[in-house]
Amino acid sequence: MKHAEILGWLRETSPGRLETLWHRADRVRQEYVGGEVHLRGLIEVSNYCVRMCMYCGLRAANDRLGRYRMTPEEVLDCARLAQRLGYGTVVLQSGEDDGLSAEMVAGIVRQIKAETPLAVTLSLGERSPDELALWRRAGADRYLLRFETSNRALYERIHPPRPAGGYDRLELLGELGRLGYQVGSGVMIGIPGQTFADLADDIALFAELDLDMIGVGPYLPHPHTPMGVGLVAGAAGNEQVPADELTTYKVIALARLVCPRANIPATTALATLNRQNGRELGLTRGANVVMPNLTPVRYRQLYEIYPNKACVSETAEDCHGCLRGRIAALGRTVGRGRGDAATSPVPCSTTSGSNEYAER
Ligand code: 5AD
């Protein structure tokens, strides 16, 4: 799909035209990854973070947040619960927490792999290539690291580097692929200063990176962050991407069209904007994954990346029942097995077929 077509869809306002986008995305989703919705059990293992991202509630300078780090045994208990609930994957997510030592993480991964058939996805931020390699050897299958925006200047404005100097995320994504991980990335939608052209570039980059997993969600202002109180204003004017539901569906649908085989979640951030049926609409407009939260309730309230997060007070069993019901109501089935990314001899971008937007 050409940049101009992606841009055309991002600017589209006609409900009738958008229906054709939703249908195309849904058709491509059915054709390439089928009707199963895979459940990934999310374990928010630590909310400590050494970074200072301008938008994120976990940033080091947010001293109003109580911090926690789960013990290996607590993480193992969540993984066992995931297995009992029939999930194929657990996702271990955290802030950039140097207190989660490479060895500790490797030990947890080894134990999950030894005890259960679960696929293990890590989402622990920017870590050294040596650590990523260690975790891969310990058995980790997949890694999520969003590039957040492909606009370099905007990226740098909202991501102060580690004091000691950090890693280039795109380079890390390449390294993850070389290490044999299934690689996931994604962006926030509606970052102040993000233009439609930037977002079209982001979607083109999903294809270029040939991602196995693509996670996107609206930017949600957090009052205890500089961006959340308007201190990091961007100047995109009329070209500013709205951080809304409709734009999120467009990006999910376009991600499906440019990467037909990718696993694409309907995210919690989307459910936060529309608790009633945000996830359902995501699942009928390109998404094929949801991530029920397995974090113990006493901790999940503290994993406050943004405020009013959906499901903060529900238990793992609540979310499990809720999501199963929602999936069944859509006429879809819960995925069985690990739900790995389908591999294809044909990479992302070249497979998405007709060129409806440009043709009109
Ligand atoms: N609003 C929406 N998404 C956010 N993230 C972090 N902070 C926010 C926020 N305020 C997203 C980032 C990160 C992911 C784990 O959560 O994209 O990669």
Ligand code: FES
């Ligand atoms: Fe958590 Fe519905 S998914 S309550």
